[in-house]
Amino acid sequence: MSVFEVLTNDNGSSARRGRLQTAHGTIETPVFMPVGTRGSVKGLTPLQLKDTGSSIVLANTYHMMIRPGAEIVDALGDLHGLMGWDGPILTDSGGYQVFSLSTLNRVGDDGVEFASHIDGRKIYMDAEIATTVQNQLGADIIMCFDECTPFPAKREQIQVAVDRTIRWAEICKKTHSRDDQLLFGIVQGGVDPEMRSLCAEELIKLDFPGYAIGGLSVGEGHENMIRTTQHTAALLPSDKPRYLMGVGMPVDIVAAVHAGVDMFDCVLPTRNGRNAFAFTKNGPIRMRNSMHAQDTGPIDPDCPCYCCRNFGRGTLRHFFNVGEMLGPILVTIHNIVFYQRLMAEIRERIEAGTFSYWALESIELTNALESESISEYKIA
Amino acid sequence: MSVFEVLTNDNGSSARRGRLQTAHGTIETPVFMPVGTRGSVKGLTPLQLKDTGSSIVLANTYHMMIRPGAEIVDALGDLHGLMGWDGPILTDSGGYQVFSLSTLNRVGDDGVEFASHIDGRKIYMDAEIATTVQNQLGADIIMCFDECTPFPAKREQIQVAVDRTIRWAEICKKTHSRDDQLLFGIVQGGVDPEMRSLCAEELIKLDFPGYAIGGLSVGEGHENMIRTTQHTAALLPSDKPRYLMGVGMPVDIVAAVHAGVDMFDCVLPTRNGRNAFAFTKNGPIRMRNSMHAQDTGPIDPDCPCYCCRNFGRGTLRHFFNVGEMLGPILVTIHNIVFYQRLMAEIRERIEAGTFSYWALESIELTNALESESISEYKIA
Numbered sequence A, B: 001m002s003v004f005e006v007l008t009n010d011n012g013s014s015a016r017r018g019r020l021q022t023a024h025g026t027i028e029t030p031v032f033m034p035v036g037t038r039g040s041v042k043g044l045t046p047l048q049l050k051d052t053g054s055s056i057v058l059a060n061t062y063h064m065m066i067r068p069g070a071e072i073v074d075a076l077g078d079l080h081g082l083m084g085w086d087g088p089i090l091t092d093s094g095g096y097q098v099f100s101l102s103t104l105n106r107v108g109d110d111g112v113e114f115a116s117h118i119d120g121r122k123i124y125m126d127a128e129i130a131t132t133v134q135n136q137l138g139a140d141i142i143m144c145f146d147e148c149t150p151f152p153a154k155r156e157q158i159q160v161a162v163d164r165t166i167r168w169a170e171i172c173k174k175t176h177s178r179d180d181q182l183l184f185g186i187v188q189g190g191v192d193p194e195m196r197s198l199c200a201e202e203l204i205k206l207d208f209p210g211y212a213i214g215g216l217s218v219g220e221g222h223e224n225m226i227r228t229t230q231h232t233a234a235l236l237p238s239d240k241p242r243y244l245m246g247v248g249m250p251v252d253i254v255a256a257v258h259a260g261v262d263m264f265d266c267v268l269p270t271r272n273g274r275n276a277f278a279f280t281k282n283g284p285i286r287m288r289n290s291m292h293a294q295d296t297g298p299i300d301p302d303c304p305c306y307c308c309r310n311f312g313r314g315t316l317r318h319f320f321n322v323g324e325m326l327g328p329i330l331v332t333i334h335n336i337v338f339y340q341r342l343m344a345e346i347r348e349r350i351e352a353g354t355f356s357y358w359a360l361e362s363i364e365l366t367n368a369l370e371s372e373s374i375s376e377y378k379i380a
């Protein structure tokens, strides 16, 4: 029996309403996964995280491997034990962080040697190690080790990264030793449709239980991102979940669901929450703005989150102003709830057959909002 | 009808089991009040705070007056609205912080001129202003503006401070304009029994609904502190609640309850929580210690707190090690629960008639523990 089931295909788009079975529970898709880089969604207890409507959380292999180390995570009852989270968890492969956070000493066809961003210690990472580490970390969904190209990149460079990504995917599959973890392949290829097609084709032969679209949200812009997502999603098996890594703004998510994507992760709701930017349907609210000083109203009167039910904008501004942890915590809660409510609406609309019209309208409406206002989210 | 009721007087000591009515709820005494200096017990939502068993929380007049300012707190629905806390709140008078945190420009018989610790701005504070500000902040229990002497201090200096404290208490009482707030008098007098007696006698004439013992925990040591508390508590009306300000270690609290004290506040459980020191019956545990790295056991297997039910020591160490907010949050929760369980045991033992023997035994046992180990709490 397949772990993924498509419950409803949308009429007017490639969107699907699905259900993914993991060792620690069922995920209703399309789904948004908050990011708990070092084993914690910053400032939130697992109880608070569950209350946001989150069903699955992401942790970063690179960070957990460096501190406290995969052996210690294993000894602490794997990521579930460490995080105090008994629901599904996904770990990335560490590839993205190796290429973006660390000082690279050598990148070869076999793997990557880099210096830890914490203490400069030399570390070697390859497909086999990334898989073994993720087997130890024990997440329900784990990812193949891949090479992510920057934007822009020359075709030759993309070709090399795609070749390695395919070869490494084979090694990951061979190395993967746990039946209770789903290993997803990652399609690379920059914004080059031919490279994406080549990569997808080869990975599909390896028959992974799910596929990710990687290497986007690296500066290529909304248009390139959506075009590449549409192209790539259409290549992937319709009976497997599709995960768009690191994306993104609410409008990006709506557009990607429209293109057939089922899973998302992004640091925006949490990072922006810590930086006092609150998501609302009418654009971002900067909680530090002095205009909120005496405002007893919530961020969003229609939001059912703990923050909006209990705290006014004036209090939130005060907490950020004096540096109280509760400011970041509360706005993070609100922002994750904002994302989870968006996903709930997407799922309901696909079920009800009202998704595609609403999606196009939402995308247009967002584009019509002042671009400067929208880009504020990304500055944070 | 009196707002305070003594339910049980202990046989072997001056301890009492009481009940204090406030505008926002009833407080079972002896009670411990966590400190929410700037309107938040650092890192905890009001829901998490309530779950620790806390019934009343303290906020600091000095900090709230400087940022965001009493008018803004008032506009935000007073401290209850701002904090999202519908239970009882107590504010100190600001006197202690004025004398300890700010740069004093002038101290006179009328009041104090000081420079804000935030921006250096000159602020004048006196008994009338402290009371008006606390009327605006809207706590259920507010305190008279007092002068706290350092330790050691000469008798002349103590005498001047006691005289001012008495004069200022009269002004506070006259200024106080809200029936729904209880204004407590504060007995000063250093560790000088005669000065304490003089101060208590004069304040009792003013017939406050409750009395605090101030000016302790300023470096006088456990012996002086307990001796002064015993002396002063015995002078205070037995039908009014007695509040020992800023105290203290668990053993100090047990000894002070034995001396007849009903209310306590202290930053130790919260501050030590943020600094990775966990309270246990067997002394402090330093969560950063590498010995905990692979320990899946909780801080205390007998503790019913959210932290102990969901997180092992290894995870807590990891969170502190990498600087995740969840470390401070979880150990703060544990430490407040530790204090609230201590208070619950004290209340139960007074009711059951088993307090005094247990208290003396506890105090002896604590003294028998390595003094260096105990003093670690205070270093943090």
Ligand SMILES: [Zn+2]
Binding pocket: A299, A300, A303, A304, A305, A306, A307, A308, A309, A333, A334, A335, A337
């Ligand atoms: Zn909200």
Ligand SMILES: [Zn+2]
Binding pocket: B299, B300, B303, B304, B305, B306, B307, B308, B309, B333, B334, B335, B337
């Ligand atoms: Zn505990």
